[in-house]
Amino acid sequence: VVAIALDGVVRLEEANVPMSLDMPENQAIKYEWFGLQVSTEIKYSDNCKAIAKLFRRLEQKGLDKVLLLKGYGLSLYYPAAQHRDSGDIDIFSFEGKSEEVDRALTRKSEEEPERSSSRERHSHTSVCGVEVENHYCLCDIFSNPKRDSVVEAGLIEEAKENSRRVGLDDAHLFLPSATFNAVFLIWHLASHLTIERISLKQLCDWYCFLKVEGRNVDWEKVGLLLKKGRKKRLADTVNGLMIRYFGLDSSLIPAFGRRPEDEVRLMEFVFDDTPLKTKGPEAVLKYLRRSWNFRVAHESGWLGPLLEAASRHYMK
Numbered sequence: 001v002v003a004i005a006l007d008g009v010v011r012l013e014e015a016n017v018p019m020s021l022d023m024p025e026n027q028a029i030k031y032e033w034f035g036l037q038v039s040t041e042i043k044y045s046d047n048c049k050a051i052a053k054l055f056r057r058l059e060q061k062g063l064d065k066v067l068l069l070k071g072y073g074l075s076l077y078y079p080a081a082q083h084r085d086s087g088d089i090d091i092f093s094f095e096g097k098s099e100e101v102d103r104a105l106t107r108k109s110e111e112e113p114e115r116s117s118s119r120e121r122h123s124h125t126s127v128c129g130v131e132v133e134n135h136y137c138l139c140d141i142f143s144n145p146k147r148d149s150v151v152e153a154g155l156i157e158e159a160k161e162n163s164r165r166v167g168l169d170d171a172h173l174f175l176p177s178a179t180f181n182a183v184f185l186i187w188h189l190a191s192h193l194t195i196e197r198i199s200l201k202q203l204c205d206w207y208c209f210l211k212v213e214g215r216n217v218d219w220e221k222v223g224l225l226l227k228k229g230r231k232k233r234l235a236d237t238v239n240g241l242m243i244r245y246f247g248l249d250s251s252l253i254p255a256f257g258r259r260p261e262d263e264v265r266l267m268e269f270v271f272d273d274t275p276l277k278t279k280g281p282e283a284v285l286k287y288l289r290r291s292w293n294f295r296v297a298h299e300s301g302w303l304g305p306l307l308e309a310a311s312r313h314y315m316k
Helices: 002-014 024-060 071-075 098-108 145-162 178-194 200-216 219-228 232-246 260-270 281-289 291-297 303-315
Strands: 066-069 089-093 111-114 122-127 130-135 164-168 171-175
Touching: 002 024, 024 066, 024 071, 024 089, 024 098, 024 122, 024 130, 024 164, 024 171, 066 071, 071 089, 071 200, 089 098, 098 122, 098 130, 145 178, 145 219, 178 200, 178 219, 178 232, 178 291, 200 232, 219 232, 232 260, 232 291, 260 291
Parallel strands: 066 171, 089 130
Antiparallel strands: 066 089, 111 122, 122 130, 164 171
8 A cells, every 4th residue: 555655645745744754764765655656556557458458358249248346446436546556357247147258258368267166256367467357256155155145136236227337448347336335345355354364455445435435325225235144243343443543434324333342353453464375274273263253254153164165175
């Protein structure tokens, strides 16, 4: 988030606020930040070119009902879109044509789409050197079919009814509605909280999204889906964290029950540097250490997800 932080530094300088970065001994850090900001802008430009090429290709194949998830769409909520660090490209066919999208990508992409098993949530390929993840589902319907399938259906319905079509260079693509993002981003955070790591950038995404779209979200629909998917506690925790640490205007979100201990612990987790890739006994210990994470993210224990992860690993 260096490029975003530097934007704040520049604004403070314009307001004549004294800072430690102005000291001679810290000038090298400031110049390094400027360099990282420029590289972020270049990467963002390359990412946009890859997105435009990808969607031109899909449109030529008659596969235009494809949603661009996270990434570029979220960057548009930032004061300077080009300063949000770009990652891979996530897409989803809300007409149920994910396999056709795979075939379209296979013919002309640098790499053929890879899917490690029939239970994998997305395939992997690349366009213009940028990784593309073609999602077969939006929620983890393989691990929790009864619970997550209801939310999956709700998200697909929302995508069909309220996605917005936008232009990028000479290409056209669909971006999620505010209501879709309010549900999907929480689901994505839940996955990272239990299996991977939540980054500060993801929290910045949620803050910028709420600041722009908070009053455009159908919170009644979102609350119903979050409750059905057992994500209400996580949503409350993240929203409380936004108010506590980011200064979010509470009027942008509906009233909710605060859990101060969860808010503090989640923020500590964001800055934790525990290794992610573990095997054998250490992998089991990771699940044990994250028992709190599972209670917050899925309102469940850790044993079921551990067995599911072991099953997926065995099937691969």
